[in-house]
Amino acid sequence: MPVFRTERLELRSSSDVVHVRQKVRTWAVEAGFSLVDQTKMVTAASELARNTIDYGGGGAVSLELIEEGSRRGLRVAFEDQGPGIADIDKALTDHYTTGNGLGLGLGGARRLVNEFDIRSRVGEGTRVVITRWK
Amino acid sequence: MDRIPILKLRNLLLVTIQVDMHDRLALQLQDELTQRINETGARGVLIDISALDIVDSFIGRMIANIAAMARVLDADTVVVGMQPAVAITLVELGLTLPGVRTALNVDRGMALLETNADAPTDSNEANARFSD
Numbered sequence: 058m059p060v061f062r063t064e065r066l067e068l069r070s071s072s073d074v075v076h077v078r079q080k081v082r083t084w085a086v087e088a089g090f091s092l093v094d095q096t097k098m099v100t101a102a103s104e105l106a107r108n109t110i111d112y113g114g115g116g117a118v119s120l121e122l123i124e125e126g127s128r129r130g131l132r133v134a135f136e137d138q139g140p141g142i143a144d145i146d147k148a149l150t151d152h153y154t155t156g157n158g159l160g161l162g163l164g165g166a167r168r169l170v171n172e173f174d175i176r177s178r179v180g181e182g183t184r185v186v187i188t189r190w191k
Numbered sequence: 192m193d194r195i196p197i198l199k200l201r202n203l204l205l206v207t208i209q210v211d212m213h214d215r216l217a218l219q220l221q222d223e224l225t226q227r228i229n230e231t232g233a234r235g236v237l238i239d240i241s242a243l244d245i246v247d248s249f250i251g252r253m254i255a256n257i258a259a260m261a262r263v264l265d266a267d268t269v270v271v272g273m274q275p276a277v278a279i280t281l282v283e284l285g286l287t288l289p290g291v292r293t294a295l296n297v298d299r300g301m302a303l304l305e306t307n308a309d310a311p312t313d314s315n316e317a318n319a320r321f322s323d
Binding site for chain 1 (some may be wrong): 210211213214215244245246247248249274275276277280283284285286290
């Protein structure tokens with residue numbers, strides 16, 4: 058799959074979450090997303106970026122502008138080397154949280170994108186990849 | 192550091208959120224707003240989010256917390272000006288804002304709060320629950 062551009066950002070503090078939101082917005086506009094689709098992608102990215110910081114102890118995010126056939130998309134990957142998630146199904150359940158959030162981050166982010174992939178190993182970390190097509 | 196201004200309009204407080212809120216700023220707003228309700232005896236809080244281009248679960252939780260704190264201090268909260276794309280996204284995200292009323296714009300939000308202040312049914316109900 059052709060990748061037009063990639064960029065990697067560090068995720069350490071809550072001001073990095075704001076930075077990720079702005080970056081995802083810019084790229085979603087460039088990918089030609091409608092306003093609603095931009096908003097969904099930025100919101101999903103905001104949830105996942107915060108998870109990376111709050112539960113993963115920080116990490117990194119990579120953005121990719123991609124093309125498949127005639128369609129363009131935006132893929133964003135969140136990675137941390139944190140404690141990992143023991144029960145992914147449970148973590149995806151709405152209102153389940155091990156912290157003090159609302160427990161909507163993962164399940165909500167999954168509903169806002171076209172493709173959602175999560176891999177996690179206890180003690181090694183978590184990687185979540187979201188994709189939205191124009 | 193950024194601050195979110197809180198304006199007093201008659202017996203209401205108006206908060207216009209115009210910056211992309213980072214977490215610390217959101218928590219600072221909670222503190223300052225509850226302080227101002229206490230000082231001014233305001234009966235209502237209007238939170239204008241028309242400049243926010245997203246509301247994620249963190250910001251949603253902050254708004255719900257402000258409404259709950261204001262409620263305990265005898266003030267109602269109305270969120271106004273949510274952009275349509277934000278509303279669509281919030282529903283798909285699964286975020287509900289319990290105890291938070293919404294209005295399309297500041298004018299309608301003020302009208303809603305002024306009607307409430309005349310007929311203090313909600314606060315009586317809340318007091319009744321506490322005394323049960």
